[in-house]
Amino acid sequence: MATWAWILIVIIALVGGVALGFFLARQYMMKYLKENPPINEQMIRVMMAQMGRKPSEKQVRQMMAQMNKLQSK
Missing domain, CATH: 1.20.5 (Single alpha-helices involved in coiled-coils or other helix-helix interfaces)
Structure with missing residues (x-):
């Protein structure tokens, strides 16, 4: 060949x-x-609870917005 x-x-x-x-x-x-x-709202609540914080719904939504913003880049 x-x-x-x-x-x-x-x-x-x-x-x-x-x-x-x-x-x-x-x-x-x-x-x-x-x-x-990927990370969802329940996971964020558990993480913050493990750090000794009780997150408000506003804080959870803010963190989700930041995560989505970082994932879209």
Whole structure:
């Protein structure tokens, strides 16, 4: 087989591997986020309670707004 054929096979295999890896990683992350959702209001309340604070609803909403703002960047 000619050298150019081997180079073509390697390039095709590389592109296929990158595409397959991307889609497998994407599926894994979607499954992970479904099983372990990001921080929600209940988690913020528990964190603040562990720090010895009793948060008001306003404080919880402010922290959620900050978290959403940081995630959107």
